[in-house]
Amino acid sequence: MLYYVFHRQLDALATLRGVLGGLDEFxxxxxxxxxxxxxxxLVLAIPVGIANIYLGYVIGEGPCTLCWWERIGMVVVGVAGILILRYGLKARYIAAVLFGAAYGIFMTLRHASFSLYRDVGMGFGGDIFGAHTYTWGILVYWVVVVAMGLMMLFAKDKVVSEDISRSDTxxxxLSAYSKFVIALSLFVILSNAVQALISAGIPPYSGKGDPERISLNNTWTSGVWKRFEKPFSFVGANVVEDPFIAGEPKDISVKFNSDPSAGAFVDVKPALSVKNSFPLPFETKGFSAKA
Incomplete structure (x- = not known):
């Protein structure tokens, strides 16, 4: 039995080796x-395009500040991919993809941590295939890291691999398909810039935590910069203060009066008195006729 299992594992390893060898040639x-x-x-044109065109212009959903930050990460990754298409798999472009993905994963987790506990299926933000838009970045950026790792692992073609250390340009x-993807991606980036101008405005104006619907009547605000006046926190403005403890010198927003003479029961009205009573003409029983 062990002999049979051992040889089956060897056959599986040989099959896997053949598949990996085929990927090298592919x-x-x-x-x-x-x-x-x-x-x-799949990273830039489709997800950012759906969020921008369908959810933005068709549905009218306005992106919040963190939504924009998630999109920026996808744009950085996509533009780095376009540069790889044009100039080869150079180390600086690989680094740009990985740094962009790391930035995007952080921003998506930060965004989701603010919103998941408030979202109980009542429509806090639009959804794509059942997943709310602010959570999609987790999957997209994870796929970017895995895909880039696989491409680096199997890109052993001499022309492709030499670009990594190439000093000249x-x-x-570009193929017709690559030109189409680049043109579509640049259109999506331009469309996002227009949408950002409509909803967020020009500097020093910025996006909103709870944005308005997309329209030409949007009001611009610079209130987001006030966040820098507060200590940095990974939970943003959703901070639960420490409880009040008498005698502890801690500054909290809710003020308490520790004077016992100013308690809540100083001017309480007298308790109600019973004016009349009579016995019930039937036996009292509880639920399911049980006393």
């Missing part, structure tokens, strides 16, 4: 560019 420059263009489409020709 990631030539042409296929690598196709996969990279598709990744840009190599301008690569």
């Amino acid at each position: 990631f030539n420059e042409k296929n690598f560019d196709f996969v990279m263009a598709t990744a840009v489409l 190599r301008i690569k020709p």
Whole structure:
């Protein structure tokens, strides 16, 4: 039995080795560019495009400040992917993808931590395929890190791998599919810039924590900068203060009076008195006829 299991495991390893070897051959420059263009489409053009065009212009949902920060991370990752398509898999572009993904994961987790506890299925923010928009970044950025790792692992084609350490600039020709993805991505970025101008305004104006519906009558505010006047906290403004303890010198917003003579029961009216009573003409029983 053990002999049979051992040989079955060897067969599985041989199959896996063959699959991985096939991936090595698959990631030539042409296929690598196709996969990279598709990744840009799935990271930038489609999710940011749906949030921007459908949820923004069609539904009228206005992004909050943290929504914009999540989108910015996707734009950074997508633009780095476009640069890889044009100039090759250079180390600086790989670093830009990974740093952008790290930034995006942090911002998404920060955003979700503020909102998940308030969202009990009543529509706090729009949803795409059942998941609220502010949670999608967790999946998108995680996929970016995994996909970039796989592409680095199997991109052993000589032309592709030499770009990592290349000191000069190599301008690569773009396929029709890559041109389409780049054009669509640039359109989405421009459309987001227009939407940001409508909803958030120009500096020093900024986005809102609870934004208005997208319209040309949106009011601009710079109130978000007041957050820098407070100590930094990972839970934002949703801070539960420490309880009041008599005699402890701690400054809290809710003020308490410790004077016992000013208690709540100083001027309480006299208790009500019973004016009349009579016995019930039936036996009292509780639930299910039990006394």
